[in-house]
Amino acid sequence: MPLKILNYVRPSSLEQAYDLLxxxxxxxxxxxTYARLSNRTIKLAIDLQNVGIGSIYEIGDYIVVGAMATLAxxxxxxxxxxxxxxxxxxxxxxIWSVQLRNVATVGGTIVPKWGFSDFITAxxxxxxxxxxxxxxxxNLEDYLKGMMIKKDIMTALxxxxxxxxxxxxFMRNSEYDFSIVNVAVSAVNQEGxxxxxxxxxxxRPGVAALSYKAMEILNNSVDYESIEKAAKEMKNELxxxxxxxxxxxxxxxxxxxxxxxxxKEVIG
Numbered sequence: 076m077p078l079k080i081l082n083y084v085r086p087s088s089l090e091q092a093y094d095l096l097x098x099x100x101x102x103x104x105x106x107x108t109y110a111r112l113s114n115r116t117i118k119l120a121i122d123l124q125n126v127g128i129g130s131i132y133e134i135g136d137y138i139v140v141g142a143m144a145t146l147a148x149x150x151x152x153x154x155x156x157x158x159x160x161x162x163x164x165x166x167x168x169x170i171w172s173v174q175l176r177n178v179a180t181v182g183g184t185i186v187p188k189w190g191f192s193d194f195i196t197a198x199x200x201x202x203x204x205x206x207x208x209x210x211x212x213x214n215l216e217d218y219l220k221g222m223m224i225k226k227d228i229m230t231a232l233x234x235x236x237x238x239x240x241x242x243x244x245f246m247r248n249s250e251y252d253f254s255i256v257n258v259a260v261s262a263v264n265q266e267g268x269x270x271x272x273x274x275x276x277x278x279r280p281g282v283a284a285l286s287y288k289a290m291e292i293l294n295n296s297v298d299y300e301s302i303e304k305a306a307k308e309m310k311n312e313l314x315x316x317x318x319x320x321x322x323x324x325x326x327x328x329x330x331x332x333x334x335x336x337x338x339k340e341v342i343g
Contacts, residue, residue: 078115085122089208089228095121096226103228105143105183128182128230131155140232142182146170146194149181158234159201159261162241166197166259169243171251182229188219188282191253195219196277197243199285200259202235219282237271240264242340244333245278248320254278256315256326258333262293262341269297269342274305276330279315279323288312293338302338306331 086092095101100118129143131152138154149155150167170176170193184194185205195215203215208228218224241261245254257277262269272293277283288308292301310331315323 078117080117080120082119083122084119085125087125089126089128089230092121092123092126093208093228095119096228103182103186105180105186123182123228136236138234138236140181140234142180142185142229142231144181146176146179146181146184147173150176158236159239159241162239162243162261163197163234166193166243169193169245181232185215185218185232186229190280190282191278192283193243193245193254193257193277196257196275196283197241197259198232198234199275199277199283200241200243200261200273201239202237204233204235205229206231206233216285219284238264240269240341242337244337246329246333255321256330256333257283258330258337259283260334260337260341270294274309274334276309276313276334279313279326279330280318281314281316284313286312289334297338297342302335305338306334309334 084095086095096103098119101121102117104120104122123143128141130141131144131149131154132139133154138158140149146167150164156164167176184192189195199215204212205215205218206212206229207224208230210224210227212233239261241259243259245257247254256279259275261273263271272290274286274289275283276286286309289305292305292308310327315327315330317323
């Protein structure tokens, strides 16, 4: 049986949407990219299209992406295409099909903390924050590591315009499959000197996480030996599990190789 919605409402303000969300059985609708594939029933579906959180703009040192912006909206926005040499433009272009990117929303992708998400891994390698209507702003990493924020509404994504150079690598069985594992790395590039490294690994198959040990090694040195050591420490630090597609051990080895390739791409 397909997804069944008993009641549907399109509020005109965030406050109205938040109040409705407190009702028993109420849920926020994103792009319903994955929800529509389920066979469950939603008692009250809340559509956020009219609450004004779909814009993409610049404020201070941040690029702000509204939670109801689609991945396609984000991909082709000038601010996104220009930042970090088009890093996020490239990553989003890898995510399934044009049709899916036209439907999937930023909030609908981040809030569920999908373990298979390329998008979340790519963002975690940047200086990224998420904002909720009541809970306020927090680092993406803190949100991913913490408990699910219930009965609140994600309003925006904040990407700090740090002068980073970044690289995203992934392994898939086919173009339109989910990643078996993915790796994103970035570093602040100041006149050819790379500092403040961030190393994110996702689809383990758990949600993306940072490798602090790899980051510490790379912050000290990025020669050939250090890159190999960073990959080794990352494999020991993060947990890789098995599922019906691939073993955890296979994922671990692939992730190590992808990390080395990504770091070398960043440093040129």
